[in-house]
Amino acid sequence: MLIDEIGVFVSSADSTLVLATTDTIASEFHSLGLGSWLSTAYLLSMCAFQPLTGKLSDIYGRRIVLVVGYALFGLGSILCGVGPTLPAVILGRVIQGLGASSMTLCVSLVITDLVPLLQVAFWRSYMNVVMTIGRSAGGPIGGLLADSIGWRWSFAGQAPLLFIAIIIVYFFLPNTKSAPIVETQDRKGRLKRIDFVGSLLLAAAIVLLLGALSLAGQSLPPLDPIILGSVAGSVVLGAGFVVWEVRFAREPVFPPRLLVQRDIITPYAIVALLLGAQYGIIFFIPLYFRISLNESVALAGTRMFPAVLGNTLGGLFGGLLISRTGLYKRVTIAGCVLCTLSYGILILRWRGETGWLETMEIVPGGFGLGICLSSTFIALTSGLDKKKKEHEGVNGQSKDMASATSGFFVMIPLGLILGIAIASSVQVGMVRSLLEEGLSGFEGAAEIFEAVSTDTNRIALLEEPVRVVVVDCYVQSFRWGYGIPLAASAIATLLSLSIREYPLRK
Structure with a gap:
């Protein structure tokens, strides 16, 4: 099953690769304001088509859909690499998103198709490690290529890897489907099922x-x-x-009845809340260290590594523990509690003079999320198994597995976007209020306020004691922003108490 992890690595690396090169790409086309669409277009395309991808994999098989996904991602990568305008590059990102909609989803489905449920968490933990390594490597690789041979190669260079993945998957991966599936050889008949x-x-x-x-x-x-x-x-x-x-x-692409089933909606909500919480924190970390300690962009970016390390270790630990014990409810609760404690510590201790030892305080949050990414997926699949046994009287994989799994993966970007949007809105609102109050006694307060609220690079150029006041206002606003991840993880902890635990298939 490790043969299909190439695409998981490429798609994960691509997400941070783009973040590292967005300014370079947009600046080359003199369209800095449109740069964010390089990530947004990809994300929207991927999420929009994931439910359909899951259903297509039921009809045509995982291998075929995965190969098509690799081909689309490769085509989009080439278009990004040769695009003469920024809209053309963004179109390439849309095509990449179409391909990515199947790459992680189908790999997860293949695992549930071929592996006993008791071992799914173990194999999923390896998949999470590959994703984490990809996200960690993408930024440095993208920056290195952009500084040496040009940003276009950071996209075009992905195409050969995907071509290799297509060959390996096509010849070595079984073309599994959710059972029971009625085989329809007629092409028209299959189209009618979509x-x-x-x-x-x-x-x-x-x-x-x-x-x-x-x-x-x-x-x-x-x-x-x-x-x-x-x-x-x-x-x-x-x-x-x-x-x-x-x-x-x-044949519904996503049966709405799934959203009223406790065993489905609870893992969905926990994943969305915890991912939103972590990315709400990660969004602030580089900015916090650049402002509070005047660190470079590169050095401030390395402060995110402890969270990534925690994700990796937590994913491995959670997968191994569940595969050994068959227990996932208490594992999920523990993961949620770790996230809550970690984010509470940030509010109490990150006050502007944060060293590397204190930076490690985000490891428990990453560790807890890593655990929960494995355990909530098991909670979802075991709930579907239980429902199948109640209705049909037999063990085995549910016919709703692909639809439910696609919904699980839609929750990831939904939580990510929602967490960043709410946390940043709170932080921006608070910093403006605090700056207005803090600068009220200084000469030229209006000009200073406008400068530091629109360009954080101006903060380091301020003279004392104005700079101290501005930095303190930002640090306080970040602590308010951390309150959103804290609340989200606390809600996830309460929801984890309602998870129903079933015996796992061996």
Whole structure:
């Protein structure tokens, strides 16, 4: 099963590779304001098509869908590498997102298809390690290529790896499907099984919602008419999707009944909350150290490594523990508690003079998240297994496995975007309020306020005692921002208490 991890590594590395080269790419096209769309377009495309990808893998098999995903990702990589304009590069990112929608999802499904449920957490932990290594390596690789032979090679260079992955997967990976599946050799018959209307409604609803969350508090105020209109549109389309799936769809792309099942919605919510919490913290870390200690961009970026280290160790530990004991509820609770304690410590101790030893205080949060990424997936799959046994009287994989798993992976970017959007909105609002109050007694307060609230690089140029006041205002605002991850992880802890634990298939 390790043969299909090449794509997982490439897609994970790509996410941080783009973050490291966004400014370089956008600056070359003199469109710095559009640079964020290099990540946003990819994310929206990937999330919108993940539910359809899961259903297609049920109809055509995991191997075929995975190979097509690799091919699309490679095509998008080449387009990004040769794109003559920024919109062309963004289009390449959209195509990459289409391919990525199957790359991690299908690998997870292959694991559940081939491995007894008791061992799924163990194999998933290896997948999490590959993802973590990819995310850790992507930034340095992207920066190195951009500084040496040019940023275009950071995209085009992915294509050969994906070509190798296509050959390996096509010849060595079994073309598994969820059971029971009625084989339909007729191409027309298979096409009839695809829920095109439901897929379009769900994709549009996801794009509008995630697009609004991406823009809220960053590019636009949270109550901007565009944001409110997008959210309202998402709600309307979502309602239309539910009506279509319940009343008209022959084979729903994502059965809405899954969202009212406790064994499904609880793991979804925990994953979204914990990922939103960690990325809310990670979003602030480089900025915190650049402002409080005047560190370089590169050095401040390394302060995120303890969280990544914690993710890796937690994923391995959680997977091994669950495979040995078959217990996942207490493991999930422990992971959530670790996250809550870690983020509470940041609020109490990160006050502006944070050394490397104190930086390690984010390790428990990363460790807890790593544990929960393994344990919540097991909670989801075991719940589906239990439901199948109750309804059909037999053990085995549920026919809803692909749909439920695709929903699980949609929760990841949803939590990520929501966590960053809310935490950053709170921090920005607080820093503006604190700066207005703190600078009120200084000459030229309005000009200083405008300078340091729009360009943090100006803070280091300020004279004492103004710089001390500004730094203190930012540090206090970060502590308010950390409150959102703390609240999210606390809610996840309460939800983890409601997980139902079932015996795992051996």
